[in-house]
Amino acid sequence: MLFTPGITDCSPAEVGYDTSRIGVLHNHFQNLIDQNKIQAAAYCVSRYGKTFMHGAMGPLSFREDRAEPLLPTTVHNIASITKAVTSVAMAKLVEDGILRFDLPVSAFLEQFNVDPFNKIDIYSLLTHTSGLFPDCAGSLIPYHKSYWQLIGEYFEKYNPESGDPDWITAALSCGVNKKVGEEWQYCSFGFCLLGEIIKKVTGITAEQYIEGQILKPLGMKDTVWELTPELAGRAIIRNERHEKRLNDLINGNQPEVSPEEKLWDTVSSTGGGLASTPADLIRFANMLLGMGTLGDTRIVGRKAVEKITTRTLYGVPDYCWDNDVKDRSYGIGLDMRRGPAFLYSPTSYFHEGAGACCMAIDPTEQLTAVWFVPFTGDNWYAEGLFNVTNIIWSGLT
Numbered sequence: 001m002l003f004t005p006g007i008t009d010c011s012p013a014e015v016g017y018d019t020s021r022i023g024v025l026h027n028h029f030q031n032l033i034d035q036n037k038i039q040a041a042a043y044c045v046s047r048y049g050k051t052f053m054h055g056a057m058g059p060l061s062f063r064e065d066r067a068e069p070l071l072p073t074t075v076h077n078i079a080s081i082t083k084a085v086t087s088v089a090m091a092k093l094v095e096d097g098i099l100r101f102d103l104p105v106s107a108f109l110e111q112f113n114v115d116p117f118n119k120i121d122i123y124s125l126l127t128h129t130s131g132l133f134p135d136c137a138g139s140l141i142p143y144h145k146s147y148w149q150l151i152g153e154y155f156e157k158y159n160p161e162s163g164d165p166d167w168i169t170a171a172l173s174c175g176v177n178k179k180v181g182e183e184w185q186y187c188s189f190g191f192c193l194l195g196e197i198i199k200k201v202t203g204i205t206a207e208q209y210i211e212g213q214i215l216k217p218l219g220m221k222d223t224v225w226e227l228t229p230e231l232a233g234r235a236i237i238r239n240e241r242h243e244k245r246l247n248d249l250i251n252g253n254q255p256e257v258s259p260e261e262k263l264w265d266t267v268s269s270t271g272g273g274l275a276s277t278p279a280d281l282i283r284f285a286n287m288l289l290g291m292g293t294l295g296d297t298r299i300v301g302r303k304a305v306e307k308i309t310t311r312t313l314y315g316v317p318d319y320c321w322d323n324d325v326k327d328r329s330y331g332i333g334l335d336m337r338r339g340p341a342f343l344y345s346p347t348s349y350f351h352e353g354a355g356a357c358c359m360a361i362d363p364t365e366q367l368t369a370v371w372f373v374p375f376t377g378d379n380w381y382a383e384g385l386f387n388v389t390n391i392i393w394s395g396l397t
Contacts, residue, residue: 006054006072015047021395040070043371044278061237075235079353086270087333091304111168125190131178134185147171147189155263184318184328188271195268223276285368308332343393
């Protein structure tokens with residue numbers, strides 16, 4: 001077993017945790033590696049604000065001839081966990097009186113000032129109930145073009161003489177497939193639009209706002225939108241294309257970028273653009289556990305955290321990815337799935353990231369956990385997420 005321990009604040013016993021369960025977790029991760037379901041695994045678990053479990057196992061690179069181990073300080077793409085950070089940014093703007101969750105998107109983005117888009121509000125984007133097509137629509141609807149495909153086609157034909165790029169109108173040309181509030185449909189494009197709203201009301205990019213108002217104050221030095229050469233040097237290596245990009249960053253090479261590719265920089269990355277480490281992301285999780293405060297640093301107020309981490313959807317069905325859920329439990333930007341699959345407390349909330357990773361917070365047990373289980377290929381395995389949750393929570397004494 002290729003294992004590297006990380007820095008901890010205390011022993012498991014000091015926070016009421018059964019140390020023997022850590023071995024169970026390691027064996028589970030190793031079995032997933034041996035079955036070629038995941039490349040490696042990294043985790044950080046905290047209780048009462050103290051980290052008592054922290055480590056990494058498996059190889060750094062997808063290449064079998066490279067022996068470097070994955071480290072606790074290895075940088076990973078956190079994918080859709082970025083949405084949890086974006087949700088806190090929106091809550092911060094709400095408590096500052098700059099916007100409200102119930103305001104229509106058309107109040108900020110003029111492209112929405114037409115039926116049926118004028119019925120979509122900020123709340124429905126945050127709760128994935130806007131009626132916009134879900135991420136999985138391509139596998140459900142023949143010949144469907146995703147928002148990203150439509151934006152790409154628009155950028156290919158874009159002429160600067162036509163004025164500023166309007167990729168939002170191009171994306172919305174496919175319309176909606178549900179009424180607002182009718183169904184829970186996971187839509188990353190909706191969070192991209194939230195980034196555009198942040199840009200509109202702050203006068204800076206959403207990425208700059210989140211960095212200045214959340215990441216830097218929390219001391220999340222390893223959490224970034226764009227990797228520096230130093231961070232690229234300790235990033236997980238997932239495939240050949242990723243390896244080349246990392247090497248270019250490390251060596252200071254600037255690959256030639258087409259005008260079309262540059263246009264993508266105008267699209268907010270608030271649906272899934274951050275990279276981080278387990279220890280860095282646990283700081284964000286502990287801020288939420290601390291009701292908006294980490295140590296002496298206030299990010300957002302207690303009432304705002306209560307609002308986004310309290311269940312808000314009832315009786316809304318979820319049919320994404322072959323689900324058949326008649327009553328989807330969800331907060332404002334944070335997942336609250338319940339049921340027989342999970343051992344965590346009913347007060348818990350979390351967010352997954354494709355590829356894969358997870359951040360979970362249990363206020364009842366004062367427990368936070370972050371783990372990365374990079375899946376092989378484009379696969380998804382519940383054992384790397386749901387089963388890991390139960391193993392971690394099983395150690396509480």
